[in-house]
Amino acid sequence: MNLGVLVSGRGSNLQAIIDAIESGKLQDRISIVISNREKAYAIERCKKHSIPYVVIKRKDFPSREEFERAMVDILKERGVELVVLAGFMSILTKTFLSAFPMKVINIHPSLIPAFQGLNAQKQALEYGAKITGCTVHFVTEELDNGPVIVQACVPVLDTDTEESLSERILSYEHRILPQAIKWISQGRVKVEGRIVKVEGAKYGTLPVNPSLEDF
Template structure:
């Protein structure tokens, strides 16, 4: 069974989606540890409720970014983590960290990257006047929200949308495509060729999600 570690900074709704998918049997993975850089993150309450091992590693306790990343990597390696999942983790990881887990760090971002990278992606979409946005699970590289795309879900932007309304509609799809991407890793179906990611035997070409969901 695939051993995963999840990095969080906030409320942890995507963490909850992973937990729910594992507990329901849809996701065949073992959540070995959750690491937060924020001791007040609500995600930690979710860990307590579900009896999941968690650790708090704060940036302020490390003199340099590299030391901070080393501490995180040490915990993940001690748990034999095979896939690192960023679920609302508000730190940019360096190439130094990524070399510990080559092509095995994934992130969920609330836009159809390469559009609207970085913070406040939903606000960016509204300000730009986009008619569609969505969410993306991608391989993490040294860019900001610019790594190879695994799966995307399309969400229409409505005239009456506020940033919060749009974010909530996108979030519903985040909670599906992130566990799905993890499941593909668990099944060893993720094929990476340069910037392109292919899922072996997946169904392509349908909307709103491409490749198509399988466990939902």
């Protein structure tokens, strides 16, 4: 598949996709990376790996609708078949999502539907949760609440800080995001209402975490 990746920050999940492609675990290609922040470190990753990128900032457009249409136009020009939000800190509306129906996925650092929105790791700590994790889901107009493709569970330790918990969750984000892309690329993902079924998906001995196959 041709992938379009949307980023806002350091781009560690973008790097996980790049690594999976370069190692042969993913047979897909990144056609374009769009950043809404010109100083995002993710851009440096694009330069290092010769991946085309463009910066499109919300403030350069009179409306969110025009901002989103500009992104859609570039993604369409590049033949993008799946849009991946990898730390993209902007809520997408119907203008964008209708252009790629059920073809936009996001990685979120909690077990959706728990701890939606910003600072999910901090929310988990303040709530006193004993288990949290990360989720790859299809993006809908409702924030962090689309159909779940894959999740990984991470224990919350008594000694955890927001930073330590975030880093531990991130290590799983780097695994489940490429895995979800691979399943979609292989045509194994079927959506029935809110339920996502992955044909032939393997699960390990831990009932809460998938084996993640190659990842």
